Amino acid sequence: MTTLELVLEWQSPEARHLERYLARRVNLWRDVFPPGLKEVLLGKSVGDTVERIYQPGDAVPKHDPKLIHNVPRSRFQRRTVGGRAIEPARGRFYPRGMLGDMLGVYPQDSRPGRIIELDESSMVVDLNHPLAGRPLTLRATVKDTADKVTETGGRLTCWLEEIADSGPGMQCRGGGHPTSFDLQDGLHRLDETEDSRFYASPRIIGHVDAQAGEFLKETYAAALSTLPAKAKVLDLMSSVQSHLPDHLDLHVTGLGLNLEEMEANPRLAERVVHDLNAAPKLPFPDKSFDVVACSLSIEYLTPPRAVIAECARLLRPGGALMVGISNRWFPTKAVRIWMDLHEFERVGLVLEYFQTVPTLTDLRTVSIRNWWRPEDDPHIDQTLTSDPVYVVMGTVQG
Template identity: 55%
Template structure:
């Protein structure tokens, strides 16, 4: 069996775990073609990996600022509102808004800041014509647990060069940390309801024609199934709300599943469903079920279409039994005319923050968690293989109804 040494390439699954004052957070990231000799790892990780083989896991604990850059006093700056200049393209971006993240490239007339800079800053104060921008890493204040699971090991053929990867930056600099509130303060997501969309016509006409599509690739569907399996038990009564042709549940599990969606033909094509309910939640937000009807409610790849998300979550809480769980998942694909405009302006990890914020404002949920799964290979049989090499990302927010 090949063991990791400095002559090896490896495929590693990194898992970064951290907690905010509101929730626990887990980021899964597949590191491909890791060059043990050339690449940079979190402190102590390389040494811990040497000698490991396929199936092994190493875990390291880091204090604030040990794995990602530490917070510095100069990272917090008071700026004039006139410096905030988002680009004039796509959906208009208002701001600055308290608790929100924006690319540093949105700031003008600052030395060393260029329009191409996508690293985030956070608005942590607003007063008159000024705002306070925090330029530090979104995880700068957080203790981190980072594990690496060894998927594959291969000996290099000669002295192979190539790019040099800094793996803590690869997995940690593109969003993790952006889903949490600033302390205990609610994030200003402009959640005035109803949220606006490009197509404001009734949804019934748009969804009258069945769309027998999965919305994400097969690898992403496997990740969704794995996440849902964490909360499923035999005998559960489950509501798949905003359902379609896939429910992403494991096969041969004794569940009673009700699917609520917009198209009867799509629901009938879903083999996981025992009951079909056609219902337009944007036209009639009340779920057509009695209180405390279900043990688990899932909403797969559809929360971005809901125009009254706080009413939607309140209805989910109503139909869940005490101790029941809601699981809300999404990716980065949608039907453009029907997605809410707010959703399109947010960074993918801020979308996690938006969904988490909706659960927090409801005040009826506990044991809140967020999960991200990124950078897996796209399956060769997928129709976009060759155009896109990476599988669709998966983002999940969950919470338990207070007993």
Template identity: 50%
Template sequence: MEFALHWQQGDAKFEDRFLGRRVNAWRDVFPPALMEKLHGCSPGEAASASYCPGELVDPYTLDKVIHLPVTRFRKRSLGGRNVSPKVGRFYPLGMLSGLPGIYSSTITPFRILEIDGETMTVDLNHPLAGRPLTVEAVITRLQEKQGDTGGSLMHWPEEICYGGPGMQAPLPERPTEFFDEQFFSRSDADDATFYAQPRMIGHIDEQASANLRSMYRRFLKNGMRVLDLMSSMQSHLPDDLDIDVTGLGLNAEEMAANPLLTEYVVHDLNRDPSIPLKGHYDAVACSLSIEYLTDPVSVLSCVREQLAPGGVLLVGMSNRWFPTKAVRGWVDLNEFERVGLVHEMMRRAGFDGKRGVISMRNDWRPQGDRHFLETRGVSDPVYMTWVEKS
């Protein structure tokens, strides 16, 4: 059963998809009223239910908004850099000292709302608390249960709502303070040498790539002119559409092996953020590479200039990258927070049109994949953030 959690903040739409495996309709806990609507449905059929704030996650309460000395924030070293508290950011509760029932290993997130001198205001509510939510469920496969004993009970509202959903959205009144002087530093800044040799490998598994293609498909139509930014041997774009795709990347051999590219240009965006191409594009897609940019706002500003009015920027992400090439600040963030980071980059680059996020987690990894056993058959998560040029 594939669940889709829908929620909204302002004009931004969020859709967090999660594949429920081995769902037991008799034993498991479901969102209220949803299983009753699914009763009697066949594979491919769906049902949805809407929930008021507090029905799927704990209700928002002011007693979970507390004031603490900044000294109660444990500054940990991650990747050789100290992590300091920043307004709008989420952190594991274990980074706060002196709270009853909280240990250094506690990973439940909290958010910093304000820092005023030596005092900080923190929000311990669930990231989705206070929001109306809608859950859609699609039955993907039915199988008769072989026995009535054994197995485990799954609490699907927790599986769907916990682990990051809600952390994509900024505070209502101010942008998140993501950046510091070390945010865009990298352990390996020599792109020319690193990308001199082709790497004919995919960053994500085949199912994750298919999920990303399906997300892109929602925005792409026949006849579109598309720029594949930071392109390589694989674009993750739908291969059954009649679209004109131009690749912009760092290795000609990789792009020459990409069957979707009509043409390609070798260009280093970290040396020069401009786009050395003529004409406007209906869509720009950047797949699994945004974390390598050392000046992404300048690059996205140039992308905005290349987009036709009403065009769309699509940025696909996962949790896999070349470790030495990703900027340090990216690695520090929760996967869902990275989506919020990309939205903030888009805002700074001048994008102010409609926007949103689609994510997919817990899908099946193909059994023939070489990482199948170590991942317990779980496909790589994918996230796609989009914004239109107004």
């Protein structure tokens, strides 16, 4: 049995994308791999990395025009989730079973389909794989090997399906058109009371498990490796943890809602209490930071586009904006649209925020999924899997 780290790289018109996935309990003899990958993996040792490049149709099915259907809008199977009615929207993904009566689609079909056009009477639905038509680069690194105790029974896993059929591709636009996220009603929250009241009492806790926190640091570190000493960083919506790499010599200013939480954060050199939802304009001059990082908090913003524009204003030419997200939040304070979206669509939502600011370029996304949760984590009895990590990054034009 083998443990592999799989890394899938691909590009959309708007961004570059990197998907990391831990493949556990891999059986190189029985499992299914993309063409040619098994052959180059056999005989490799721990630490070895192999790479394969796949053209459209080699690993993921080619884009097939026959999988695009014109369907009456009335056939959309509306559902209510958490008291919220799910409505059709252009560019959004839905389980195929919600998209109407089409050949090969049954009501329980949970595979994603995308609405690419929509009017009052009809919708055009694309049932192609979200990565169809895109060249892919796949790397596999051997992380661990162990003798298999028995060859009787067991499971057979298709590893490309594991990494590619669970979200990658859903974070990009369809046909180059902005996705119609509901930013009119979707930015409301269950609890609309002042945030200063909700955050008045300090919460001296982390919001993801330790492994996920390390992955945030690692992803930020890779993006910030060329920063000079004492580079100025704004930790936006700051709390007890900044998730910034420890080995970099940074001057970090924290901006958050609870001073006691920020005082418990040793990474901060300065602390500013400020309510972004009440006053999205940031209290700093233009071009005053080299980096702005917002970790595990953007889902609480009710004026997200205004705040992202402010972040770009604060950045010096070549400066980086980094937004890290996961799948844990305070449900009464998260905006409603956030809870309606697939995890990769949340990445797409943040990408849409970035694309409203013309000076933000070189957009990138990273996903990290399926690692083991630390044994001492308080939620280990609920899941053995670490919290997923997603990061959206952009650079201000020089």
